[in-house]
Amino acid sequence: MKHLVIIGAVWPEPNSTAAGSRMLQLLSLFQNHEYKITFLSSATPSDFSFDLSSIGIQTKAIQLNNSSFDSIIKELNPNVVLFDRFMIEEQYSWRVMENCPNALRILDTEDLHFLRKAREVAFKQNRELVFEDYISDTFKREMASIYRCDITLLISEYEMQLATETFKIDTSLLYYLPFLSEKTPFNSASFKERKNFVSIGNFLHEPNWQTVLQLKKYWKSIKTQLPEAELHVYGAYVTEKAKQLHNEKEGFLIKGRAESVAEIYAKAKVLLAPIPYGAGLKGKLFEAMNLGLPSITTRIGAEGMHGKLAWNGFITSDENDFVEKAVELYTNKSFWETAQNNGYEIIKKRFKKELFATDFMNKIEHLQGNLKKHRNQNFLGQILQHQSLQSTKYMSKWIEVKNGK
Known part of the structure; x- marks a missing residue:
């Protein structure tokens, strides 16, 4: 051996x-x-x-x-x-x-x-x-x-x-x-059964912290158009400066460590990931596609992931466009289902373990x-x-x- x-x-x-x-x-x-x-x-x-x-x-x-x-x-x-x-x-x-x-x-x-x-x-x-x-x-x-x-x-x-x-x-x-997937796409919760936005990332990783700061900047504009929605921010090793961003009234909730990413993603409607810089592949986006959760991210976030295939939602680095697309993906059932299927296709054609x-x-x-x-x-x-x-x-x-x- x-x-x-x-x-x-x-x-x-x-x-x-x-x-x-x-x-x-x-x-x-x-x-x-x-x-x-x-x-x-x-x-x-x-x-x-x-x-x-x-x-x-x-x-x-x-x-x-x-x-x-x-x-x-x-x-x-x-x-x-x-x-x-x-x-x-x-x-x-x-x-x-x-x-x-x-x-x-x-x-x-x-x-x-x-x-x-x-x-x-x-x-x-x-x-x-x-x-x-x-x-x-x-x-x-x-x-x-x-x-x-x-x-x-x-x-x-x-x-x-x-x-x-x-x-x-x-x-x-x-x-x-790349990341390797062994999962087979499953019948996850439907568009109507889901609610709220989610973000996830280890708070000790600087690009993740900068992503949270971007979200804080964007969130008020999203919340204004979707007053019932909340943003749940998950991540290991929550810092004190991150805890200070928590605001119940604004619906910007710092949740801390995720016990089960699969369970969190199954309940959420859209993943928000305005990643400003970084390298490699983004695990949060890989898991989102793997588990049927549409996302909005930046060019850096999507880099190296989808090739020539359609993205699992939207890719944009403009603040106004990001807000507009977040609201659109959250409210439009047809867009949402298309985005989910796009994610499954990316996993199937680019990340399956057997490839x-x-x-x-x-x-x-x-x-x-x-x-x-x-x-x-x-x-x-x-x-x-x-x-x-x-x-x-x-x-x-x-x-x-x-x-x-």
């Missing part, structure tokens, strides 16, 4: 973040191909961390900047190691290379951090993004991480295009693997069987391994010695 080791930035919280759901999807892919899986992390589990042992996955706590990891990874002796985000690759890949040189190394980006950072800078300066915004320290670190790994998973078609066309990364080093699972695992098997040749062709990766990881390695050793004293 082959062995996969995942080194996680955090313990997965699928009910708190889209990244947590994504991680469980990856685990499922490897389990379905009879891999033994061990999940390692130096993070402290939270009350909401998923119980990985319940699905047969071994777990082990590790220490950052500590040589005890060397013994652990050598004993596990994995065939494949997956790094959860580039920061984890920076911290642990040199140890993996030294102790398990024949293990296939996979980087799961979650989303391209440098893209999200560039867009955040432009957004906060109230201007359009320019090429120079990309070239940050985050960009350099993330790019180096991509080259050092044998294969990098990108979740968005847009990010694949950006990586290959703008930054000329060879396609042999990248693999497009990707076999090809992905075949890619992993092929790389393992041709690893030496693959690495020899990635000469830039070898240069970066030799140069950049030396500084990481000796910094880590210095920190370990310092901590020991």
